[in-house]
Amino acid sequence: MADKKFEPLIVGILCNWCSYAGADLAGTSRFKYPENIKIIRVMCSGRVDPLFVIKAFKEGADGVLVSGCHPGDCHYIDGNIKAMRRETLLSKLLEDLGIEKERFKLTWVSASEGEKFVEIVEEMTNTLRELGPLNLEGGEKIV
Amino acid sequence: MAENIGVYVCHCGSNIAAVVDCEKIAQAASEWDNVVIARDYKYMCSDPGQNLIKKDIEEYGLTRVVVASCSPRMHEPTFRKTLEEAGLNGYLLEMANIREHCSWVSKDKEAATEKAIALTRGAVRRVVLHQPIKEREVPVNKATLVVGGGIAGIQAALQIANAGYPVYLVEKKPSIGGHMAQFDKTFPTLDCAACILTPKMVDVDRNQNIKLFTCSEVVEVDGYVGNFKVKVRKKPRYVDEEACTGCGDCESACVMKNRIPSEFEVGLGKRSAVYIPFPQAVPLKAAVDEENCLYLKKGKCKQSCVDACQREAIDFEQREEIVELEVGAIILATGFEIFDPSVGPQWGYGIYDNVITGLQFERITNASGPTGGKVLLKDGSEPKKVAILHCIGSRDENYNKYCSRVCCMSSVKFAHLVKEKTDAEVYEFYIDMRTFGKQYEEFYNRVQEEGVHFIRGKGAEVTEIGGELTVRAEDSLLGVYREIPVDLVILNTALVPCSDSEKVSQIFGVSRAESGFFLESHIKLDPISTTNQGIYLAGCCQSPKDIPDTVAQGSAAAAGALAAIATGKVTTSPISASVNEDICSGCKTCLNMCAYKAITFDENKKVAEINEAVCKGCGTCAATCPSGAITNSHFTTEQIFAQIEGVCENG
């Protein structure tokens, strides 16, 4: 069991049109979720270079959440599909680096799914609390 | 690189300050590199708040500004303007979202303050690397596309056309008019629906600036605000619109006469395979229904319609056509559909003859309807007891959570009409009465005085006991369970999103709310725009609403389109991607990444090239370039890295 006091740091990279707006809606609706996630905005989930994810881990994140519009709903037609295709490569990369798969999540949250966003953040925070801090050995070498 | 950054932390009254220690953020920020001034203030977006920034830009020679406040989706344009007014490029601003993403979602004040500090630090690190960007101005095509010819689309189209600009109105049915054309009277004033709608429909037909496409649907939308390219599929009507006079001779001659359930009569009346949808149809032209025409379906029919038409208007050679249009703005006004109550057997719809929907009642009570306006049972006799059930499929966890907004009022209207036309007792089963509009409560009071029984309790079940229809409900005022025998049940069903709304939302690139209705840009402050610039919403496609609100939104959407037309130009997001020729290895990986075909390959230089006018700035290509040759402006890798470093530090 991880130390009770351990609070994971999660970096959330969200697309402007759906997921960032969904997170805004969670706020407007005053839903509460753990403070662990820090959100960064990109225009589209397709913008998320696998290096962003690695960078976040290298800077001390214990988990990274990437979220975009549902397939078919991307503001730029299919950037999210491209993000999805990259996920395979990224997961492999993370595995090679010894980063547990629970530490990275790609989800689809629409602008009206404030509640779903809260559930995802809660679940991820709890999983990471259990999993404990990321130990990135030799992490300096990768970027 | 040394910059002079000003950091401004907003209290937003108590919205932020009640949970997050704003002073502490400013204090922390004042110690970071490049920050020359950090302040906290009650309302940054107010005039004094903005002036504070402007004054500091001058006094401290600020070169970058960070505002820690609400979501950038709310006030980024506001603060960009503040910077511009003080002579700084608006893109030298970065916002930290410490309200929606922090104070409003956090319980633990200390953790929330730490989080807000981290978000602000991320913004400060990022803004150092910002570059000034010039907004793009694009010319606006003066034509507008309106999709859907219900009262919302009619209102919007007329407003724009009357201002002197061209409108293309695309309606999927053979006539415009939408649901309103099916009604008898309209609440609260009981105006006859046709009397107030028909003149507007005729105006559309006559207006030189409106080009009407019926039996048509939009199949593809390309381009961007000011310059959309639209493909419309015009289905064959099999009737030459120029030649047809709407006399109806073909209709009477059709072999299938009185054999096909009429959509307009909601299944209560029958029509022919070649038909005019209703007497006031616009355009007043016949159309052949492909699915039911014997000749089109089986190739075998004596074609009596062709013989009957003296104008030789019937044309079975007509084929589908794709029409290409160029427009500057698009207004979606595709309306709603009626909830199908047969999905819930408890309501008895489709099981018992005398259980009908509200829309069917509209036809029954309409003078041009199947009973000539008489309220009659299936067997032709007059009902003695009528039940009207509210909220069928609305405010119901099993079907739709939302309130359909118009049903309380239309139920009251139905009660009045039954009372006016028969001697029947009328029972209304409601959860709460919602009579919110102008003159609505007064109308409700009037109908109460007419002797209608209002029972507070949802009609839970319709059964037949001893050959008699019976409505079961829990009367929550009396606290008793009641069973009321009646002979006619009117189910006032929910207004639901059109069944093709998902497809339509994808064609136009707009989002849908949880309910399935199209999503507006801001629920309160901008209920007419979508997140796709240049595409507006009007009427029930955004959410259920009554005719007054629909008309108001139709006009508002028209005003949105007209604003761009009047200035002749709009500013669009200048965020785009560009290729550094020196780094590009010519691998062509990016070419397949672009959904807009903005990237081409220069065979001479052997490098990729991005057409900025076509690029929308999503950054997908930048994320894929193996050599890092593509820069996504305002979302550069360096900027995002800096922000990640900022939010993670001490994390």
Ligand SMILES: Cc1cc2nc3c(=O)[nH]c(=O)nc-3n(C[C@H](O)[C@H](O)[C@H](O)COP(=O)(O)OP(=O)(O)OC[C@H]3O[C@@H](n4cnc5c(N)ncnc54)[C@H](O)[C@@H]3O)c2cc1C
């Ligand atoms: C039973 C009933 C009674 C009512 N009574 C009243 C009343 O008395 N007073 C009142 O104020 N309100 C009343 N209302 C509400 C009223 O119906 C709506 O406010 C109004 O009809 C909304 O108009 P609209 O143009 O948004 O939608 P609609 O009337 O649904 O029109 C939409 C139009 O768009 C077309 N369309 C749909 N999809 C497409 C597409 N993909 N491409 C092209 N065209 C498309 C449709 O064919 C239709 O013509 C009542 C509603 C119901 C259900």
Ligand code: FES
């Ligand atoms: S814009 Fe949301 S995933 Fe592309």
